[in-house]
Amino acid sequence: xxxxxxxxxxxxxxxxxxxxxxxxxxxxxxxxxxxxxxxxxxxxxxxxxxxxxxxxxxxxxxxxxx
Numbered sequence: 001x002x003x004x005x006x007x008x009x010x011x012x013x014x015x016x017x018x019x020x021x022x023x024x025x026x027x028x029x030x031x032x033x034x035x036x037x038x039x040x041x042x043x044x045x046x047x048x049x050x051x052x053x054x055x056x057x058x059x060x061x062x063x064x065x066x
Contacts, residue, residue: 010061014050020066022050022058 015023028036029044036044050058059066 004063006064007061010058011065014058014062016062016065017049022055023047024050 013024017023024047026044026046026048029041033041
């Protein structure tokens with residue numbers, strides 16, 4: 001079997017934690033920031049975890065990071 005290629009777009013967007021969960025950055029913090037309140041923007045600055053249901057799909061994109 002040949003080696004599997006990593007989807008580079010996924011590798012740039014996701015990181016794997018020590019327990020196997022997938023970290024991500026939250027969306028909607030690039031533009032139109034004047035219409036969002038401060039609490040929402042502050043919450044978007046924090047990273048998030050990918051839902052458990054979506055984790056197998058990300059694992060297929062990055063086969064050697066798990």
